[in-house]
Amino acid sequence: MRIDGLTELIVHIGYPTHTFKSPLIYNPYFESIGANVVVVPLACRAEPYPVLLRSIFALDNVRGALVTMPHKVRTVELLDVASPAVQVAGACNAVRRDADGRLVGDLFDGVGFVRGLLRKGVAVQGARALVVGCGGVGSAIAAALAAAGVAQVRVHDVRAGAAQALARRLAQHYPNTQVLCADPDPSGLDIVVNATPLGMHEGDPLPLDVSRLQPGTLVGEVVLRADITPLLRAALARGCRIQVGADMLYEQIPAYLEFFGLPTTTPDTLRRVAGQDAAALPAEAQEAS
Numbered sequence: 001m002r003i004d005g006l007t008e009l010i011v012h013i014g015y016p017t018h019t020f021k022s023p024l025i026y027n028p029y030f031e032s033i034g035a036n037v038v039v040v041p042l043a044c045r046a047e048p049y050p051v052l053l054r055s056i057f058a059l060d061n062v063r064g065a066l067v068t069m070p071h072k073v074r075t076v077e078l079l080d081v082a083s084p085a086v087q088v089a090g091a092c093n094a095v096r097r098d099a100d101g102r103l104v105g106d107l108f109d110g111v112g113f114v115r116g117l118l119r120k121g122v123a124v125q126g127a128r129a130l131v132v133g134c135g136g137v138g139s140a141i142a143a144a145l146a147a148a149g150v151a152q153v154r155v156h157d158v159r160a161g162a163a164q165a166l167a168r169r170l171a172q173h174y175p176n177t178q179v180l181c182a183d184p185d186p187s188g189l190d191i192v193v194n195a196t197p198l199g200m201h202e203g204d205p206l207p208l209d210v211s212r213l214q215p216g217t218l219v220g221e222v223v224l225r226a227d228i229t230p231l232l233r234a235a236l237a238r239g240c241r242i243q244v245g246a247d248m249l250y251e252q253i254p255a256y257l258e259f260f261g262l263p264t265t266t267p268d269t270l271r272r273v274a275g276q277d278a279a280a281l282p283a284e285a286q287e288a289s
Contacts (some may be wrong), residue, residue, distance in 0.1 A: 001031045006062050010039045010260060013052070014068035017041040022066060025253065028273045033263055037063060046070050046285035053078055057097045064096040064260040072136065079105040084147070086172050088169045094259055106259055109137050110144025112252030113220060116243050117149075117191070119251070119267075122218050125149035127190035130182070132207045137222050138195030138215060142166060145191070146174035154189070166252035176222040187212040194231050199223040206231055215239030222248060 008076045012022050026039040027165045044052050049071050056062055067075050075092040076082060080102035086092045087114035092105035095180040127150045131142045142153050153170065157163040186192040186208055195285055198207045200223050210231070213219065219235035220243040227244045228236075235242050250267035 001027060001038065002036070004036070006036055006061075008037045008063040009059070010037060010064050010066060011056055011062060012039055012041045012066040012068070013044050013056075013071060014041075015043050015045050015070060017043040020068075024275045025235060025270055029040070029265060029270055032273045033265075034088070036165065037262060039066070042073070046074070049148045050078055053095065053103075057095075057260075062097075063095065064261070066256070067093050067095060067180070067281065075105060079103050081105070083107065084173045085110055085140055085143045088166070088173055089136050091136040091140070092150070094204070094256055104229060108141050108252040109248065110140035110142070110147075110253045112248040112250075113193070113222075113243070114143045114144040114148050115251040115255065116247040117218065117220070120218075120241070120243065120273075124191070126151045128152040128154075128188070129193065130154045130156070130186055130189050130192040130199040130208075131185065131193045131195055132156050132184045133195035133197075134159070134166040135195065138193070139166050139169075141193055141195055141220075142170055143173070146170055146177040148178075150177055150191070152178040153181055154180045156182055182187075183238075184208040185212055186217060187214060189217060192217055193222070194220070194229075195222050197223065197230040199231055200225050204230070206234065210234040210238060213238040213240055216241070218243065220248075221245045224249075234259045248281075 020041045023039045030037045040118045072091040072093055081104040083106040085107040086105050089107055091107055093107055094138045095103055095105045098104050129150050131138050131147050134155055134196050142155055145153050155163045155166050167179045169182050196207050198204045221229050223229050223244050224245040232242045253270055254264045
């Protein structure tokens with residue numbers, strides 16, 4: 001890869017950085033299309049982060065920033081413009097500078113999940129969905145489903161207050177979607193999402209009663225420990241369609257590229273040009289979720 005005086009930077013900010021795989025995904029793609037852009041990891045601890053973020057965008061050749069742990073929540077207060085997804089989830093994982101010099105932030109966890117559904121031909125508009133887990137990733141997915149036109153989204157969390165707070169934010173930003181706090185009952189629904197950590201460790205209980213899943217329901221997962229988690233295995237046995245956690249991650253990257261004003265691509269192309277290095281992406285993304 002050529003780096004010269006015209007090279008633009010996308011900085012990937014987080015701490016620690018030893019698990020970062022984004023350079024192994026983005027940079028082979030940029031090289032394959034002849035784009036003079038490079039993703040560079042920056043190891044920044046929590047205390048100096050606010051100063052760093054503002055300072056880095058004082059550089060004319062910084063195209064944008066990818067933000068990961070532990071900075072996704074702190075970034076929100078540093079933005080001049082926050083997307084509805086950021087406002088709903090209270091977290092941000094991408095920042096760019098607009099023509100007026102403002103820092104604009106967005107969150108692509110949910111967008112990646114919904115793009116994966118659409119690529120599979122799932123009818124999202126008008127659907128009824130359940131999101132179990134109302135942390136950052138679950139909030140982002142719920143917001144993206146609402147933005148994509150689901151008729152109803154039900155949210156559940158073992159922390160009732162978290163579900164209620166998410167429901168209020170969703171109702172404020174997406175008034176055309178019916179939002180309910182509900183039990184994690186998947187019966188009769190079109191889309192069911194596990195946005196909890198359950199499934200990351202051997203022996204974890206399932207996040208919902210799989211016996212109530214109906215054939216044809218799309219069951220999606222964010223856990224990345226394995227492609228086919230216990231929940232997805234049970235869903236397949238019930239005749240359900242599934243979406244694995246890694247699909248959400250690869251689908252995010254084209255959305256990031258569009259956000260940064262760069263030529264976009266498909267997840268399949270990213271996997272192909274990254275080769276074997278791409279297989280390591282979930283290890284980082286799991287920590288960033």
